Amino acid sequence: MRKSQIAAQLYTLRDYARTAEELDRTLAKVAAIGYRAVQVSGIGPIAPADVKASAERHGLGICATHVGYGRLKDELDAVIEEHRMWGCRYVGLGMMPAQFLQAGREGYAAFAKDIAQVAHRLQEEGLQFIYHNHKIEFEKYGGGSTGMDLLLQGTDRNDFHFELDTYWAQAGGADPAAWVRKLAGRMKVVHLKDMAVVQDKQVYAEIGEGNMNWDAILDACRAIGTEWYVVEQDECLRDPFESLAISYRYLVQRAEN
Template sequence: MKKTQIAAQLYTVRDFCKTAEELEASLNKIKQLGYSAVQVSGIGPIAPELVKEITERIGLTICATHISYDRLVNDLEAVIQEHLSWNCKYVGIGSLPDSYRTSKAGYIAFAEEFNIISDKLASAGLQFIYHNHHFEFTKFEGITGMDLLFQTASPSFGFELDLYWVQAGGANPVDWINKVSGRMQVVHLKDMAIVENNPVFAEIGEGNLNWPAILQACRDSEVEWYVVEQDTCLRDPFESLAISFNYLQNLV
């Protein structure tokens, strides 16, 4: 891992990215922290052309995105053109829609549906990536939803493991990194701490995940982008991004 491979997930600072002016101020802060790239997710209704202009002016790469299910299904050509204009290869979905989560058939149906979308993205030189939470590790007839996705997914269907949520689902992050090796170019990093007997989101290095083993597995799997995300922060989210970045860069 190189410092230039560490990106900030804008969902972490979503409350400060609602307008173009806020986005520019937030991206300037992220650049000053040392990040070279961002994942676009959770920002306000800002024109793609303006997002491109702001990121290029500041000097940040858009390494990946999270796009809504509705847009991926119903507005795919526009999504493709946006990503091509941003020079952003990785097109993600942030969460599995509720309607697919409750059965084995649901997980299989989603994978089959998105195999088609993944193939269309691949034809444009882009890569679909699936971001997990913990509910994918629910078992249906003895097999987890995550395994159902993995087994049904076509080669063009990529993964974006969120290692906090893998751990929260009772699975082993290193095992899953190894399982999706070659099919995961973007990984989500955040730590898990215990506060008053409950698991909470934490800055990387402030919790209990085994980062030396995790990062070695990511290197072995040739992960391209290490994306720092923290869904909720107990301090200023820019400070949280700084703590995580500083921890990661010391492991480079």
């Protein structure tokens, strides 16, 4: 991991990026922390050209996104055009729609079939579909397979890649480092998020401030050739810019020169 590979997930700052003006101020602060890339998620609505202009103004690349399922299915041409304009290869889906998740094992198969054409088209266009998990994907079905196992086994390894969220893997009872290694060859973007216990409750934490095994997680990411280490914190117990700064400083200490 190099410093240039550490990115900030803008979902963490969604309350400060609702307009183009807010986004510009926010990206200035993100760049001042030291980040050189962001993941676009949870902002706006803001015109893609304005997003590009602000990112370039502050020296930030766009490494990945989260795009709504409806847009992936119905506005794929526009999605492709936006990502090309941003110089962003990784097109992410934050979570599969509820109708698939609620259908259990059969729902995963239906989702894999439904998204296959989109993922293949993105691959043909030089982009890469990535799927971001929550804890529900670690529910077990017959034979001990989890939803994540079903996705891994039931999708094309070239078209369908993953964006493992370390916090949600831990919350689902899985070993994040083991899952990073399990996704070798199919995961170039990882979501780094720590878990702490405060007053006997599980909470989001800055990287290095919680209880997760970052030695094992980061070693696994390095081993499989992860390209982007994206810091995300769904909820912060302090100012979210300060939270992103704490996480960045921790990761920089662990980065290669």
